[in-house]
Amino acid sequence: MRPITFSIEKRSERARVGTISTPHGTLQTPAFVPVATKANVKGILPSTLESLGAQVTLANTYHLYLRPGEQIVKDAGGLNTFMDWKKPTMTDSGGFQVFSLGAAFGKTITKIAKGEENALAQGVSVYDEGVQSQHGQLAIIDEEGVTFTSHLDGSLHRFTPERSIEIQHALGADMFFAFDECTSPTADYEYQRDAMRRTHKWADRSLKAHRRNIDANKKQGIFGIIQGGRHTDLREESAKEIASMDFDGFGIGGSFSKEDMMGAVQAAVRHLPEEKPRHFLGIGEPGDLLLGIEEGMDTFDCVAATRLGRHGTIYTKRGPITLTNEKFRSEYSPLDPECIVPGTEGFTRAYVSHLLRSGEMLGQMIASMHNLGFIIRLVDGAREALLEDRFSEYREEFVRGYYA
């Protein structure tokens, strides 16, 4: 019996409603996964997280390895005990940091490319770009793994698939990811293909490293990651390859352009087994979550809710608003009159605007809390809608209000 099991309660075209069982309890899917990079969701207490309806959190291998070190977490009794979070946990493998500290370091590239960057990328070889900017990067990739300098103190480190898995065993999350390379959206086709095939080899090595550890196999499940950028043929190749391996679940990772995201997902999902959970890494914005659900994705993690909140932007049913804008200084209305998040009922836009403008941490906490509550409710609502056969109406109604 595997530690991670998945059952589907209902299907609606490609979308599904299910339950993931883990040693720390179950997850009703579709589910949003708050990001707890350094074993905390920035500005949010675990008890608050629970009251917002969070079912699971995702921590990061790279960050916890550097500080405090995986041994500290292990000796604490694992991630759950360390951070006093009793529900299921996940860890990301550190593969994303290969991108964020490598090709994207010190640049404005994000994992979601805009249209123009795309066009720009057509004629540009990322290999050249990489050589040019290698001095400014903290990570260098080779076939065996990644060598990087710590962003904290400049010290030299190396991750291989085996090392990433070893660290993730020490962290002890219920579900964790194979070590992968998240490519830049500005990379050309050849680079995407080569990086994807390298990721496949790393997936195989990650899986073998995990299965060798009998003890960890009783407590933790491993997810393989599909890459391939925005190219549907690469996404298909990647999905077939990763699906053929004995993973407990799958993740769709990497970079896209906004327009091609769902095409890439569809191409991948086609080749994934029905009976295993699918996680959409780093997605997303409200509309993207609903699209992902429609395409058959089960879980989603994203930093947007907390990052936007910290920087003063909150979600509302009528689209995102920037609370630090002058007009909100004297708006004595709820953060979102159409979506009151429990625990924030009494706060007005004017008050939170004041806190954020004053640099008060409570402002960031309230805005993060609101955004997390908003997103979790959105995804939970989608689950209900799927169960009641009204998902498309649910999605359309939301999109009509949010993107009006």
Added chain:
RNA sequence: GCGGCUAUGGUGUAACGGUUAACACUACAGAUUGUGGUUCUGUCAAUUCGGGUUCGAUUCCCGGUAGCCGCC
């Protein structure tokens, strides 16, 4: 009353007899999708007033005004 010093965006500073007077903060706006915790990118905004010298003055000169310091 006399003498000296100072006067540059909202704030604190910079600069020069010569294009669009610089910088930081503030203000205003934008960005953010597996987090490098208060980040990144833009924008608005000033030479105290009146004369004079000069091709040209924020800069040099005279005066007014204001502030600070000293003296009686």
